[in-house]
Amino acid sequence: MSDQRKRTQVADVNRSLYDFTKSEEGYERYDDGLTPEIVRAISEKKDEPEWMLEMRLRALELYHARPMAENWGPSIAGLDLDHISTYVSPKTKQAKSWDDVPADIKDTFERLGIPEAERESLAGVGAQYDSEIVYHNMRDDVAKQGVVYTTIEDALHDPQWEPVVREYFGTLIPPTDHKFAALHYAVWSGGSFVYVPAGVTLPYPLQSYFRLNAAGAGQFEHTLIIVEPGADLHFIEGCSAPKYYEANLHAGAVELFVKDGARLRYSTIENWSKNMYNLNTKRATIGADAKMEWVSGSFGSHVSYLYPTTIMAGDRSSCEFTGITFAGATQDLDTGCKVIMNGADTTASVSTKSISKDGGVNTFRSSVVIGRRADRARCSVSCQSLMLDDISRSDTIPAMDVRNATAQVGHEATIGRISDDTILYLMSRGCSEAEARTLVVNGFANPISKELPMEYAVEMNNLIKLEMEGAIG
Amino acid sequence: MAEKNAAAEAACAATPEIALERVNVAPAQTWNRLRTNDITLTVPARGRAGDVYFSLPRLFEGVECGMGREVTDWAESQAAGARYVEVPRGEKREEPIVVAVGAGEVADTGVMVREGAEATIVVAAGGEKDGEAGTSASLLRVIAEAGARVHLYEYVSAGAGQHLESVGISAGRDARVDVHQRLLGGATVALGFACDLADARARIDLDCRYHAGGAEVLDINEIVRQRGRKTRSELSYSGVLEGAAKKGLRTTIDLIHGAKGAQGNEAETVLVLGDDVVNKTLPTILCDEDDVAGNHGATIGSVSPEQLAYLADRGLSREDAEQLFVRALYEEALMNAPCDEARAVVDDSIGDRPLLNHEDDDSKGVCPQLNHPEEA
Numbered sequence: 001m002s003d004q005r006k007r008t009q010v011a012d013v014n015r016s017l018y019d020f021t022k023s024e025e026g027y028e029r030y031d032d033g034l035t036p037e038i039v040r041a042i043s044e045k046k047d048e049p050e051w052m053l054e055m056r057l058r059a060l061e062l063y064h065a066r067p068m069a070e071n072w073g074p075s076i077a078g079l080d081l082d083h084i085s086t087y088v089s090p091k092t093k094q095a096k097s098w099d100d101v102p103a104d105i106k107d108t109f110e111r112l113g114i115p116e117a118e119r120e121s122l123a124g125v126g127a128q129y130d131s132e133i134v135y136h137n138m139r140d141d142v143a144k145q146g147v148v149y150t151t152i153e154d155a156l157h158d159p160q161w162e163p164v165v166r167e168y169f170g171t172l173i174p175p176t177d178h179k180f181a182a183l184h185y186a187v188w189s190g191g192s193f194v195y196v197p198a199g200v201t202l203p204y205p206l207q208s209y210f211r212l213n214a215a216g217a218g219q220f221e222h223t224l225i226i227v228e229p230g231a232d233l234h235f236i237e238g239c240s241a242p243k244y245y246e247a248n249l250h251a252g253a254v255e256l257f258v259k260d261g262a263r264l265r266y267s268t269i270e271n272w273s274k275n276m277y278n279l280n281t282k283r284a285t286i287g288a289d290a291k292m293e294w295v296s297g298s299f300g301s302h303v304s305y306l307y308p309t310t311i312m313a314g315d316r317s318s319c320e321f322t323g324i325t326f327a328g329a330t331q332d333l334d335t336g337c338k339v340i341m342n343g344a345d346t347t348a349s350v351s352t353k354s355i356s357k358d359g360g361v362n363t364f365r366s367s368v369v370i371g372r373r374a375d376r377a378r379c380s381v382s383c384q385s386l387m388l389d390d391i392s393r394s395d396t397i398p399a400m401d402v403r404n405a406t407a408q409v410g411h412e413a414t415i416g417r418i419s420d421d422t423i424l425y426l427m428s429r430g431c432s433e434a435e436a437r438t439l440v441v442n443g444f445a446n447p448i449s450k451e452l453p454m455e456y457a458v459e460m461n462n463l464i465k466l467e468m469e470g471a472i473g
Numbered sequence: 474m475a476e477k478n479a480a481a482e483a484a485c486a487a488t489p490e491i492a493l494e495r496v497n498v499a500p501a502q503t504w505n506r507l508r509t510n511d512i513t514l515t516v517p518a519r520g521r522a523g524d525v526y527f528s529l530p531r532l533f534e535g536v537e538c539g540m541g542r543e544v545t546d547w548a549e550s551q552a553a554g555a556r557y558v559e560v561p562r563g564e565k566r567e568e569p570i571v572v573a574v575g576a577g578e579v580a581d582t583g584v585m586v587r588e589g590a591e592a593t594i595v596v597a598a599g600g601e602k603d604g605e606a607g608t609s610a611s612l613l614r615v616i617a618e619a620g621a622r623v624h625l626y627e628y629v630s631a632g633a634g635q636h637l638e639s640v641g642i643s644a645g646r647d648a649r650v651d652v653h654q655r656l657l658g659g660a661t662v663a664l665g666f667a668c669d670l671a672d673a674r675a676r677i678d679l680d681c682r683y684h685a686g687g688a689e690v691l692d693i694n695e696i697v698r699q700r701g702r703k704t705r706s707e708l709s710y711s712g713v714l715e716g717a718a719k720k721g722l723r724t725t726i727d728l729i730h731g732a733k734g735a736q737g738n739e740a741e742t743v744l745v746l747g748d749d750v751v752n753k754t755l756p757t758i759l760c761d762e763d764d765v766a767g768n769h770g771a772t773i774g775s776v777s778p779e780q781l782a783y784l785a786d787r788g789l790s791r792e793d794a795e796q797l798f799v800r801a802l803y804e805e806a807l808m809n810a811p812c813d814e815a816r817a818v819v820d821d822s823i824g825d826r827p828l829l830n831h832e833d834d835d836s837k838g839v840c841p842q843l844n845h846p847e848e849a
Contacts, residue, residue, distance in 0.1 A: 387763035408774040
């Protein structure tokens, strides 16, 4: 038998669910490019306090001054800010009832299943369409517990919450962090502000969904979540966009403050279209005895740079990162995570899977930094990559920096294909070859999908399992 | 030691220096703020104006070396000459090819191991010579033709000096290379190793053991390109870090398109004994082929409390217990040294380390070879 063995054939993700567009007629769309005038216009439109405008303008200077690292990461040569509009907004006001949302936008979110999910299993929903939140609502019983779930813009106009936003905004991910963090702070719009009072446990998740409908546009939402001591929150983030031939850009920022003894689970299914440059930044800082859980599925976008970061500042804090990345044709997804362990007796666990097919490029990139104070810190990193053909690529680049003699770090990485022995074994037990390969791929992804909320697990299975059936040769 | 440093400073003052910036670079890099992608070294740059550069046959220019082109160019310019050794087809060379470098010395060596031949190569390097510290360097390029066997020993102990070691190997069909790296300290030791498994069934087995203490800096960059079908790499690293030692280890297994049936495995174990140790690791697997297997595993930690308690029950203090691991490393290096030059490197290294040279205590029983190698 030749070395050229049969391979699993997996069809592209069926994007028909997401690939529908709505007319931009009547929308407010700022000129392409990035100028101080555009930044001032965004700030003026939002009627922001002066400090925010100053922050935006300073960030704009940083953006122009900062170079892009040239020695690592996928190429973003196709991204030209001179052909990106940084602000596109439907002419509608934020609604608290889906009935008040314009029909075309409401139809979009209904097709994505958001109102239905809200009715069945969510404590609150925020829906962003291009640059602005068009719908925001939260259950009354949750609000009565003192939970705040609103937009950053609304929080900035609330005398009670403006000082809080000012205290936290841009402190965990400073504009100096990297070039696209600076861009984000210059033109940010939309996103969510969540405040969970001490000791409050939300029975259901909150969810924000981000839809970028406009072609040649950017989305720059900012998510700021504060979970006070002993509180517990599950926050879900979803995103999608129709496919265009023009480049789109997503450069959001997520800042998460998890106080002592609190727990936050942050789940994301990222399903941008394949013309999207996804240059998102997510970061959490967690206090003593706090727990941070990341569940991350990356399926879409043309290029991704995505590394959720956890700063484990408090003693006995813990962090779990569970992620899966699926790279198909034309995709170059550079994903992973960063863990910075500074507290004593901290524990971190990273488990990631990636699947590459049809020339897709997957890069798992991580860093684990254990500081001098992190006595008895424990960290394990596991990275498994599955190659489904020989035109795809999968790289693992995990960095470790250990500066404490009592810390224990374990790391393992494997890259390979589905073995013929496995397929033969399953076929000897009555599976067809197609079923056998489907079983293996689903089994590979299963540890991740079981961590997702039900509707997202179903979506992920749709993205992997259903697309494999009937497409395996 | 003060005299040594004074001598070294005087030598430095007399020789112009240049900075080799961003050398020992891994093929795939990561966040620059981690400062783990490369190292910058200051090296002497002796003027060679008017000298004839004796270089290796041009064939060797195609051999990738671990520390990169800049170091290759520097070493070629600083070496007194280039030494070429050829092992004829089918011949097993009994006498090892020894490259011995001391402070201020730079060697440029090319070895051609013809089809079916076998050779042992030993690099014995120290940054000190006659008690003087300085910079030493070895540039070694090896071409192993089809079916050749190469045994490479790299013994490095730079003392208060600095050592650069850049190695490149190209392995043909069915060639087998085994590498034994024993890095036993030095103010700064930078080692780059690259091996191209260029044709079918070529194989490398690499065993790297290292020890660094005090304020020593150890920077290792190892690259294995698996180009041929059913090639195999087995890379093993184990080391002990003490004091305020700084170690950077970058390993890359590059499974290149077309290397069907290739396997690459890499494992690292690090014992951290010092509170001020900086231990950086970047174990990379690059995969451009589906019919391959690449695996990496790493364990970084200290002697567990359970192990310490067990040893304490048998009368060993924490320090004694930890030094057992260090002694084991030196003992192994000594026992497996392939020639006198390599043994001398281990001896020199032991001499620099008081903890290993307990002449006035009763610890000889733990590892007599370390104190009296001639009795072993």
